[in-house]
Amino acid sequence: MSAGHDGCGSGGCGCGGHAAPAAPASVNGINLLAEGERLAEDALRERAWSELLRQEAARQGLLPPHGDDEAPVLSAGDQQVIQAMLERLVPVPPPTDEECRRYYDSHQSRYVQGAQVHARHILFAVTPAVDVHKLVVRAEQALLDLSGKDVPASRFAELARELSNCPTGAQGGDLGWFGPHECADELANEFFHQKNPLRGIGLRPRLVHSRYGFHIVEVLGRRQGRQASFDEVRDRIAVELSQQSRARALHQYMQLLAGRATVLGVELAAADSPLVQ
Structure with missing residues (x-):
């Protein structure tokens, strides 16, 4: 992210899979x-x-x-x-045209052109060997730490370097600017496609769950886009x-x-x- 990171859901970081046991298959x-x-x-x-x-x-x-x-x-x-x-x-x-129109009317936020967010995250990756309950507890504790009063801005980057399972942790979790097609669907839905998406700036008040694990997310900036008309996106x-x-x-x-x-x-x-x- 700056343009995405695979493995963590943001597009190209390479958080990899896990080898299956060499059992008969x-x-x-x-x-x-x-x-x-x-x-x-x-x-x-x-x-x-x-x-x-x-x-x-x-x-x-x-x-x-x-x-x-x-x-x-x-x-x-x-x-x-x-x-x-x-x-x-x-x-x-x-x-049919009717089906396309109905879909457009229900998902207009998906067809905002040029929208971007600048965000950083801390990934708590779910792997086959991990205790998911303990992982969520760790993630919630870190989120609580960041949600306290008078928390310095540098604290997020410190925790990202310490806890994140994404290579972006070395850069304080910074994902750069990205659009809805440059991140995992779960994150795109969180930032761009919900009826009441996270429009403001700041720390997301709850964990974001993706196929890769649990994310603590902070929005650092947002660039608003332009709503495309139905005719512009009908073929898409x-x-x-x-x-x-x-x-x-x-x-x-x-x-x-x-x-x-x-x-x-x-x-x-x-x-x-x-x-x-």
Whole structure:
């Protein structure tokens, strides 16, 4: 952030994932890991979804059968075949003008052009090994510390350097200026998209929860934008609604495939395929 940091939800800091144990993992008897191989949990799930789709394409005669007991790496041609299969099996009708207008009327704050905030944060990252209750208590204690009377402005930066799990902690947690498309959706919703978003300057009075953990956030500045008209953003809304519809349809289809398969060593029941995200 200045333009974003991955891992902490702000765009490119690289707070990484965590390697899954090298336990047996397979889809319908096809091993997902080579001997001794380890993958982060998300990467293992992605490989499982890819193998599930490859097997379905092979079942339909679109790809040749696989003679090995280890999942193959999909070629660009294989991926194109699978994508074409999904386009055929999971069609998505385009949204109507009425649906686009209704969405615009309900989400006008999403179409303010040029809006930016300058913020800093302290990330308390949620990882597989962390005690979330204790983590929240630590975060709440730090927020209480910062919320007290006569707290010096330098205190936030001190705590960021001491406590933050984001590399920006070394810079006092400063994220720079960013817009709604340069941060995690949860933060964008907090700063830009709510009906009563955080318009003022100062410390957010509660923790902000994102997929990466819990954030203490302070807004240092705000640049107001211009409300775009419906006609200006109609095509963009149509794309967004189509993507949402396709994500829902793909989720249902992928869960159907997972429900029919014998999947060991990786949890797919409540997870989305990368295609859906």
